[in-house]
Amino acid sequence: MDEKIEEIYLLLDNKAVKAALLKIESAALEINEGEIGDEAHNLLVSYEMMISYIMQGIKDPNMHDMIRKSLAHAYNITERIALIKRHKNSDSTISKINKAISSEYIPLDKIQKKLENYTENIGTADLIYSPDDIDDKKLDMSKKHEEVVNYMFNKTYASLRWSETDHIQAKELMSSLLITDEDKAIFLSAITMSLLHVFDDKKFLLLISSYNNESALISARALVGVVIILQINSKCINFYPEILAQLSILKDDKRVVKDLRNIQLQFLMTRETDNFDKKIREGIMEDVMKVKRDSEDIDDTDGENPDWEKIKYDSGFSDKLMEINELQSSGADIYMHSFAPLKKYGFFFKISHWFYPFFTYQSDIFPIINRMKNEEIPFIDIMIKSVFFCNLDKYSLCFTFQSIPASQKEQFLSQFSELNENYSDKNEIIKLFEEESKRSDIISRLYIQDLYRFFKLWNYKNEENDIFNDKFDLWNNPYLCDLLSDEETLKQIGSFLIKYDYLQEAQQIYQLMNITIPEDAESWQKTGFILQKLSRCEEAIRCYLRADMLVPEQKWTNLHLAQCYKKIGEYTKAIEYYKIIEELNPENLNIDIQIGQCFIKLEKYKEAQQYFYKVIYIDENNINALRALGWCLAQTGNYDEAKKYFSLVIGEDKANAYDYINLGHVNIIQGNIVDAINNYRIGAVLIFDKEKIFKTIDESKVFLRSHGVSEDYISILTDLII
Structure with a gap:
């Protein structure tokens, strides 16, 4: 700036x-x-x-x-x-638009008339023109109509400030029954983009009022726009009493809480777009390609090999596809990077097109649909009505499908047919998509995905301030926080933030919950869990104790209390809670190991031994128990027994450097110097880092002295090992 x-x-x-x-x-x-x-x-x-x-x-x-x-x-x-x-x-988009508009200025009331004329003309076209001429006539109408729509977008997008006349005409345009919902939605997007440049109270008031529109498309776009401006360009809001009054009225609308909750979750989901792409490319698609390569290696000269299905099953193929489906269902944007290269078609050179809802009568799409062969129609029909592809990706799909060679198209259609062979009636799929596409949460999700593509992929994106650099933590927004304070909203936001490891923000949410819903044990548990992951164990303990007071004797709460007490060195308290869990679940050997480790920290080696013996009795190859028992026996002077258990650990593949060093300790205590040096040197090689070796030797000296190793050996221990 x-x-x-x-x-x-x-x-x-x-x-x-x-x-x-x-x-x-x-x-x-x-x-x-x-x-x-x-x-x-x-x-x-x-x-x-x-x-x-x-x-x-x-x-x-x-x-x-x-x-x-x-x-x-x-x-x-x-x-x-x-x-x-x-x-x-400059040669920026706004400069070009302003030059074009100044050469032919059209006020909004004239634009309204042109848009209304289009609706009337397209509606009566079938009655006026012959079947041979109708498609050409409709295409010509659509092209002229889109020239007006693009002008309307550009004029609004580049405008600095509306006059009172502009505001009145804009309201009349939005209330016109003859203008399509798609045209109005594009107009609202232009208003939103304009407000990101320069705040204008008149434009913002129109955006707020449009939320009450009966059309879900218009209502959803309006609310997304309101949210964006309140988050990105809101410093002037307090200076406009009328806006504050309208926002207050908006809060009384019962729909707005649910709609705003969905928008909040959708903006949070955009943070994970790159991670979803990486997950699919590096995890899922690599496995899918492996299945394909493995299948190609099978001799199929005698027909289909039944091992193909086995390969798919063994590779987790179906699990990977299910994972993609789950990501889609959760609202994840998994196609952003796949479709990014497809945003180079001429359609995407015009800025207004990035805000077009998908409609088949759009002049670039209309001829493509009309040229479709019968076998192609089911595919394109499902794709363009799907609720998994945003508007911009649907345009990309159509352009791409038109341009691919016939042979590849046939192969693609064949694969598509196989993919949908389980559906007896494709009309049912389309019907389901059509119903879902009217839902405000679906519309807002697809619109936010469109916006994400614009700010990331538009050729001149550097001219715009990328709104997605903002965290969109609406619960901290002074104008929206009250609408996001109900229990269901906070729980959904908090769960998302925990799931994707946004712990600092998750803590904010659960602190709000602890204030607004103080008797909810789960929120105290989750607050404790977040603080524990942030290594703030003392604060976590206070939250877990509050949860335990509300819902006593929950195994999960007691386990995490034990973990936190162990982490801060309060081993007696940790044992107390581990023992509660042990009573509830006596077969859990890991709890016995944890109790034993706490007794070691308290230097109560005989008590610790009892727990490790129990574990080994049930699971004789438990490395952790064998290792810990060997250490307890060494501490209590049972050197031969200790060597036995250290040797058992070393005999396994999971032995580490410190197992060799501990065995070396026992050997040097017993005077087996050559064996001890050999053990130490293997341990040192495994440690590799000299600083760690020196630290380990230094820490071992207290133990060796307490078990009678002479100072002469201790003083030259470093030279013996390295």
Whole structure:
């Protein structure tokens, strides 16, 4: 951002209004825009006059309102100056659009009339034109219609500020019954994009009011737009009482909590887009390709080999496909990177097209659909009505399907047919998709995926500030947090954040839950779990104890209490809770090992031995128990027994450096110097890192002294080992 603009924002944020207005006037003169210069000067004069009245002791009941309006106007002028400075004398999209619009200005009421005429003309076309001419006529109408739609988008997208007339005409356009929902949705997207550049209260008010539209497409786009602006460009909101009033009314709508919850989860899901792609490419698709290679190696000259299915089963093929399905069902964007190369078609050169809902009468798509052969129609019909592909990817699919060679197309259709052979009635699939496509959560998800593609893939994306760099933690947004404070919403957000390891944010959510729903044991458990993962075990213990008080004797709570007490070195308390779990689940050998380890830390080796003997009695090859028992026996002077257990561990593949070193300790205690040195040297080789070797030797000296090893041997231990 320009340094002067940054300085102005800093002054405004700190309510140094006069100093800011002086710099705004100066910045307005630099860009040589007469209208903005006049606005800046008049605003400064008005503000100075108000200040002079105050200094004279004149009381003005409207003073607060005047200050508010001055700040709002100052921010607006600053944003407009910043946008003009950024794009003036450049070859940016906004500059090109402004040049094109200035050569042929069309007001919104004229645009409305053109859009309404299209709806009337396309609706009566079948009655007017012959069957031979109808497709060409409809295509021609669609092309002319889209010219108007694109102009409407560009005009709105590049506009700095609406006049009152613009606002009235925009409301009339949105209320027109003859304009399609798709056209209105594109208009709302243009408004949203414009508001990201320069905040305009009139545009934002229209966005808010459009949420009440009966069309799910319009309502969903409007709310997504409201959320984006409240999150990205909201510093001016408090200066507009009418906006605050409309937001307050919005909160009374029963739908908004559920819709906002879905939008929050969908924006959170975008954080994982790259991870989903990596998971599919490196995990799932590699396994799928392996199945294909293995299948090709099988001799199938006598027909299908039954081992093919075995290969698929053994490789986890079906599990991988199920994993893809589960990701899709959860709202994961798994096609972003697969479809990214397909955003190079001419259709995507126009900025407005990135915000088009998918519709088959779009002029680039209409001829493709019309040329489809009978066997191709089921595929394309399912794809374009699918709720798994966003609007932009559906356009990509159509363009790609049109361009692939006939032989590949046949192979593709054959595979598609096999994939859907289990469905007896494809019409049922289409019917299901059509029903789901009307749901607001599906519409908003696909729209957010479209937006993600625009900000990541648009050829001139560097001209825009990528909104997806924001965390979209709406629970921290002052205008939206109240709508995300109900139990179900907080639980869903919290579960997502834990699942994908956003622990700091998850902690915020569960702290909110602990305040709003203090009697919910699960939320205290999850708060403790998060704090435990963040290594804040003492805080975690307090949460687990609260959960235990609400729902006593839960195995999960007691286990995590034991883990935390062990982690902070309170081994007696850890044993207390491990023993509770042991009573509930006496067959859990890992609990016995944990108790034994705690007794070792307390240097109660005989008590520890009892637990390790129990484990070995049930599982004689349990390495952890064998290793720990050997150490306990060495500590209590049972050296021969200790050697026996250390040797058993070393006889297994899982032996580590410290098993050899511990055996070396016992040998040197018993005077078996040559064996001890041999054990130590193998351990040192396995450790490899010299600093770790020195540290290990140093830590061993106390143990060796306490078991009678002479100081002469201890002093030269390093030289004997290395």
